[in-house]
């Protein structure tokens with residue numbers, strides 16, 4: 369069968385080259401459209417998702433006097449999120465947390481640790497928080513920041529060492545700074561890198577992901593894009609208000625996907641033409657196959673495989689090329705539509721979307737061929753010779 | 754065994770085969786002769802499932818082939834029958850090897866190379882294996898056709914005026930080839946209007962007006 373496909377590719381290579389040229393024009397354009405669309409979809413995708421804590425993994429946190437003050441709940445061990453809480457065992461009233469509702473704080477601390485960066489100056493990030501008692505000296509320990517409430521409640525001060533324990537292991541963190549916040553809930557923060565080290569120490573594999581909570585959709589997107597720049601994936605975005613931007617994205621997504629679909633549907637004409645060309649140019653050969661005992665469906669499958677190979681190869685090549693130039697393309701698209709798309713990355717799902725849609729069109733074209741094959745009369749052709 | 758029972762066939766109101774019955778059992782090499790338009794090709798096509806009778810039963814090895822499904826037809830044409838046509842019916846863009854190999858590709862045979870070489874040797878064409886068929890002479894092309902017809906080891910060879918486009922020397926080669934195949938156990942049904950060719954077979958069935966005029970054992 370594959371041999372017949374290869375033979376047929378060889379014999380019809382003229383038509384195939386012509387169609388490849390057309391596909392090379394169609395596919396990249398629709399790929400760009402669908403990629404932007406998928407970006408928009410992703411932007412609208414992460415709507416409020418209540419994370420449930422599963423397979424809780426508890427760590428004891430004790431201070432220098434080894435008094436347990438809290439333990440750490442994490443998400444599912446497979447994909448531990450940075451949204452974790454330090455909680456005191458059996459006593460929820462004094463639970464501390466890291467991140468969760470205040471990922472901004474984490475960011476701020478990370479940025480502070482990396483000296484004063486641009487983001488720190490962003491008022492939004494620092495609103496309601498002030499940093500004091502800043503100690504940058506000792507680097508022997510993984511550093512932790514605690515809020516004032518924690519400091520007072522547990523009598524922990526700058527340069528104190530906090531121990532995190534579970535049944536097997538033990539890790540010391542040093543308080544590097546104390547901050548005040550508006551919440552009044554005892555909380556602690558570690559930088560993402562530190563959190564990484566902590567999880568590593570306890571042998572928990574983690575995926576870098578955070579839950580983002582913001583007032584509006586746009587804010588959440590902006591934050592998630594900042595995180596992404598730092599190489600941190602967010603697991604979900606929580607926002608309270610669907611603002612204009614959100615709807616804009618949604619609309620843009622559907623428009624672009626429709627556009628991309630329409631551009632691809634040009635190929636439908638092409639696949640029908642292909643079917644006609646095959647009926648015309650390969651009539652004699654097809655008839656020969658029929659006489660030699662090949663079923664019509666298998667003959668149709670030969671041409672289906674050929675077109676599938678054609679679209680898969682051109683899609684993959686186009687994707688590669690677009691992937692390389694995607695930075696420029698996305699800037700151009702954003703510029704043209706005056707749209708600020710956060711996390712505007714190349715979505716590899718689009719290649720699957722493209723191949724899927726194209727395959728559907730190929731199927732229609734080949735179905736047409738198959739129906740026409742049914743009408744072939746072997747004897748007519750034989751007599752014609 | 755090929756058995757035709759009360760076969761009728763008409764095209765556009767013209768009755769081409771009229772209540773024809775014929776049994777081919779013992780003889781391995783049978784010729785069908787008759788005037789042009791007497792229905793020889795139609796008869797052969799019906800045995801090969803390229804066409805179907807309006808009424809009557811055709812059975813091959815006691816299986817009614819008129820009742821075949823599409824899949825069974827394909828299988829039957831591929832495995833049981835080897836076709837040889839006057840117009841060769843080869844794919845001009847393929848070389849000899851690929852033309853002969855097509856039935857094997859269809860049946861999904863494994864050792865294609867070996868089998869193709871085998872049959873090409875049998876018809877004396879193994880030196881042309883890489884040649885485009887369009888570059889071959891008529892006699893050579895017809896030998897390639899015979900190689901293709903027997904490559905899947907069918908029991909029956911249906912040859913419809915295989916020498917119609919050939920000179921006498923090449924015709925003799927082709928008829929001798931068919932005779933050899935018959936001697937080796939294949940059932941060969943040869944349609945011809947050349948009585949000299951027909952006399953090389955074991956039995957001559959003469960058609961006239963869609964009926965059997967004479968049936969002669971040699």
Ligand SMILES: Nc1ncnc2c1ncn2[C@@H]1O[C@H](COP(=O)(O)OP(=O)(O)O)[C@@H](O)[C@H]1O
Pocket residue numbers: 747748764765769787788789790791792793794795796
């Ligand atoms: N597909 C067809 N459509 C219409 N008439 C046909 C068809 N096939 C054969 N015929 C007619 O049937 C008659 C017998 O044809 P055929 O079997 O080819 O005869 P032969 O092979 O003996 O010359 C002819 O008159 C021919 O015109």
Ligand SMILES: [Mg+2]
Pocket residue numbers: 793794795914
């Ligand atoms: Mg004829």
